[in-house]
Amino acid sequence: MTIMKSLFGATAIVALGAAAATAEPGLIIDLGGKFDKSFNESAYNGAQRWLEESGASYRETELQSEAQREQSMRRMAESGANPVVVLGFANASTLEKVAPDYPDTNFTIVDMVVDQPNVQSVVFKEHEGSFLVGVLAAMASDSGTVSFIGGMDVPLISKFACGYAQGVKAVNPDANVIVNMTGTTPTAWNDPVKGAELTRAQISQGSDVVYAAAGGTGIGVLQAAADEGILSIGVDSNQNYLHPGYVLTSMVKRVDNAVYEAFEAGAAGEFQPGIKVMGLDNNGVGWALDENNEPLITESMKATVEETKTRIIAGEITVHDYTTDGSCPAY
Template sequence: MTFMQKLLGAAAGAALLAGAAQAEPGLIIDLGGKFDKSFNESAYTGAQRWKEETGNDYMETELQSEAQREQTMRRMAERGANPVVVLGFANASTLEKVAPDYPDTNFVIVDMVVDQPNVQSVVFSEHEGSYLVGVMAAKASETGTVSFVGGMDVPLIRKFACGYAQGAKDTNPDINVVANMTGTTPTAWNDPVKGGELTRAQISQGSDVVYAAAGGTGVGVLQTAADEGILAIGVDSNQNYLHPGSILTSMTKQVDKAVYDAFQSAAEGNFQTGLQVKDLASEGVGYAMDEHNADLVTEEMQQAVDEAAEKIKSGEIAVHDYTSDDSCPALSF
């Protein structure tokens, strides 16, 4: 090999390495809208924080229909995004199919497990965080009835509802928990009108605290609760600010941190595939306290929630996970 051939080969290798180092991560926003003030927006916030703090950029696509899932994933991988972060359980079957076709691209799925060598699966212990807000709901309720509005009726959302009901009933065994799902199709994530209708129906059944785990639909739940003078509980993001004095707390889920960490670990060259479980002990889930709900939460209420949190972390309280056996001892659907 001549000196010039070696030089050209070295230059080509350096260019390939530089290209790999400069690969931009990608984010695929799920149905329900980027600014759903909940799950999707939390992911977007994490990506934006990474961009602002590092000065790096990322690719972004927002799904508009179910039919776009596979095409969008493939297009993002073919554009060179690495890793590609997809949001929501509904992407699992598509990612199972797509990931093997792009072995040199790492993928991240949030809220579901995909067992492929180039996939990082991030799941949260939503039942544990929901238990805590259930404790607070039971403490705050004056009628003895609290309620839950879910988005799409899937095991993941039942996991929220069951943890909530268990927390409420462990706090007050006589409490009544009413639960409704918005629908059985993806439109259930973005139907604030239906969310409001369900909330009013629950109020007519005596509910004075409602917990929404419904994406964009939850915005309607929170608005209706504020309009009707009852308390509400937000989800995923800290939603306390939306209706100060009306939102009792929010069950927080660090989706933003999951996205940020995926982007940053890839940038630093230490991205890891496999399963990551974000639970209460690792601060993956929790509940929100700030100036917007400080007047609603008494010291006694907060102490009860914090004591429950410590017992969950120590194993003294075992919160049932609906997805472990498709059962819900604390609630009938």
């Protein structure tokens, strides 16, 4: 048995083989916790997969408040962890400040770009994956009205919403797409009650398919959708299992692969700073099909979404990225 080390006192026992001779990598999990069934949990799963396959160990800490961001990064670097993987766009400004103080430590940030010589920035083409689930939403909708609930109202989440709306309109140009954000502070990521309230409000406006990109808040969205008998779409992790028969699909964002590959590169001495983009063409994003949602996906839907995926990868369909200009052609 080996101990997976936590920087804030708690320890977790994990079964491992011989520890690796290289420095242990570190993972800083963002607000909402590692079992949020979404973004953070995907990252945690990637770290666990690396742990199981490598027989090595890693250091981990979970943020409990905004005030811990800088403290966590410095503690992790000073503990000797290398590389240090930090999750979420909210860590960008802190990492800009911290990374230069630890030039011998490599950092990977997921979801934002930090331009430092010892930082790798992993970003995703969320708009592409969201376009695909928008296609499915439009094909599954009976009312012609679908909706989106985001977490914190930031450009990154509008990137999801806009991609989704474009996919919906590609199938049904007359469709109505309702978009709501949960809030403007980080608490918006962990408010399932508000998520459920927004879902019911959208249903009252005719929505019969709702896509959530809202972290832990999305759990409330999916629950309310199932309770009210409409379809939902999960995000980041495959959330189809949460409500079989009611979750149409999930827009999977392979944060797990980003963490796994960062740990692998660190162990191999192959860390590469700069920007790494993960999209449809390298399995960075996609849509989930399994036994939980298979009855909901017709052969026509599957064929259409797979053809759409192929055309996006080939450049035949261009999905507008909201973050490039702050606009969305589908609204």
